[in-house]
Amino acid sequence: MWEWLKGPGKAVRDPLAGSTNYLGAYDKQGNLLRARRTQNEDSERDELDDDEDTIIQRELDEGLDDVQMEANAVDRATKRAEKEEREDRGGIPRERQNDLRPYPLNQSFRSQPVLSEALREQLYIQVTTYKHDLPSVAATFGVDIRRVAAVVRLKAVEKQWEEEGKQLAKPYSDAVLAMLPQTPFRPETSKPITPHEPINDLPVHPRTRQQIFYPASESRHFTREDAAKVFDDKLLPADARIPLPMLVDLERWKLQGLSREDRQKKQKEKDDAVHFQATESERKRVAWEQRTQRVVPGRRWDFKFQDISAEKVGKDGRGRDAVGYRYGMPHEDRKRGMVKIPTSVE
Structure with missing residues (x-):
């Protein structure tokens, strides 16, 4: 143990600045594995030192379209951000997936950022x-x-x-x-924002776990809305259930060939419409509370009395807006003597 602490373990005892410094990041001799990759990358020609106008003119001469040029610009910005981050770390690159293993014998576990x-x-x-x-x-x-x-x-x-x-x-x-x-968040660099995680993943709905063979004519345009209705009448399509539908709209407008200014303008119009709708809904809610609620101030707290309608009990007397929905009527399965198992199969 003391030989390891004085030899390869010395690098772990003296941690690196701005790095996780796990055991999986070193070899048996105590050498940092990702430092070799840095030496190999520095030996190659780096075109990031060229001027941006020179790179754009070179791509125009090669006949690249706007989509490819925009993708190359994003790639260059990512590489420049990685280079700036590596310089901030003292020449040490960012950790890879193999460097994020705290326990070398457990190959499946990696620390999440x-x-x-x-x-x-x-x-x-x-x-x-x-x-x-x-x-x-x-x-x-x-x-x-x-x-x-x-x-x-x-x-x-x-x-x-x-x-x-x-x-x-x-x-x-x-x-x-x-x-x-x-x-990290580095506002002083060319790429201050680093994506943290997938933000538009769609959770699997329980209604979609069953396998259904639904016949449809060949001439029919079967959309995602139709597929959702096949699983359940109240199930929304995937485009409406994702957390951020705006990203789908931006990608669709990009594929349609709209410029960046047009996409930003359309997105701003949609954001303003959503904000106006939310503001209007909040205003109506406040106005409804002022119209239907009576507030009686007390010594320690205020009492609020809400006007209700006896007609909102529903067909079975369990309507959401009925009196006692939350406290008054227990569920049937909590009553004594109720049969809680099915007695027939329909």
């Missing part, structure tokens, strides 16, 4: 200060919309504790973050 403190702070600022909606922030930063909502709530609690003078466990948080891969 977490949000850095700078990225969490920026998500909180975008939502609370600039008043951007959660879907737009999630699409911009490549973070799941549920994770963005959780970050905003936790950051609000953190800000409240700081105002109250409560002591935060900052040393513990910094120590944990130093041991895990992080998704």
Whole structure:
């Protein structure tokens, strides 16, 4: 053990700055594996040093279309960001998948990246200060919309504790973050945003797990809406169930050949329409509460009385808007003597 600590284990005892520094990132002699790749990449010719106008003119001479040129520009921006990040790390590249194994004998387990403190702070600022909606922030930063909502709530609690003078466990948080891969936010670089996770994955609906052979004529245009109705009448199509439908619209407009300015204009129009609809719905809700609720102020709390209609009990007396829906009537399976197993098969 002491020979290993003085030899290959010395690199693990003295951790690298800005790196997870797991055992799987080194060979048996204690050499950093991804450092070899850096030497090989530096030996090759790097065209990123050329001027951007020179690269664009070269692509125009080669006859590339706008889609290919835009893809190449994104690729160059990614490589430049990786190069700048590597320079910030002191010439050490970012971890690969094989470098994220804390236990070398467990090849299946890899540490998943977490949000850095700078990225969490920026998500909180975008939502609370600039008043951007959660879907737009999630699409911009490549973070799941549920994770963005959780970050905003936790950051609000953190800000409240700081105002109250409560002591935060900052040393513990910094120590944990130093041991895990992080998704950074670097506003001073050419590519400040790094996608954190897939944000538009569609969960499998239980109604779609069954196999159905549905006959349809060859002349019929069978769409996703029709497929959803085959599984269930109330099931929405995939385009309407994904978390961020705006990304599908942007990709569709891109394939249609619209320019970047036209796509941004159409997206802004849709965002304004959604914002107006949400504002109008909130205004109607507030107006309805003021019209139907009576508030009686009390010593410790206020009592709110809501006007109800006795006609909203439904056919079985269990309507959502009925009195006692939440507290008054128990479910049938909680009653004594009720048969809870099926007695016949229809």
